[in-house]
Amino acid sequence: MTTSIANLQDFAALDPFFGIIEQGLQGLVDPGHFFDLMAEDVVTEYVITVPGYPSRIEGRQALAELYRPYGTAIQLDRCFDLAVYHDPAKGVAVLEYASEGHTVDGNRPYANRFISVITLRDREVVYWRDYLNPIAVFNALGWPAS
Secondary structure, X not given: OOOOOOOHHHHHHHHHHHHXXXXXXXXXXXXXXXXXXXXXXXXXXXXXXXXXXXXXXXXXXXXXXXXXXXXXXXXXXXXXXXXXXXXXXXXXXXXXXXXXXXXXXOOOEEEEEEEEEEEEEOOEEEEEEEEEOHHHHHHHHOOOOO
């Protein structure tokens, strides 16, 4: 399957993340690149996040544009410790996973843990709620000015 998102090489820093999500949703969605798993009108909410990051994104293309510059700040080296919980009756999957990488500017270590609550319909992701540890981001990229 060819993704509808242009210039996938822009997202290389996120390849471990894409891979663990594709693995976690295997069999629940049609196969393809991370962005192909998303419905065209997917809604993504970042419930626990960092200042300056949007709390809600609507649409596959908008999600891609949010993620496109990720590699200018952080390079993921691996994602691991995947746990998948799926309720077929409700069409919900919960993924728990961890990531490790480093900052691009300064090569400081980055490690985080995530919980993603994903609603599925017609073998696509239609709604995504994401939770992360913002302190891990601050430790890697610096703390916001008070």
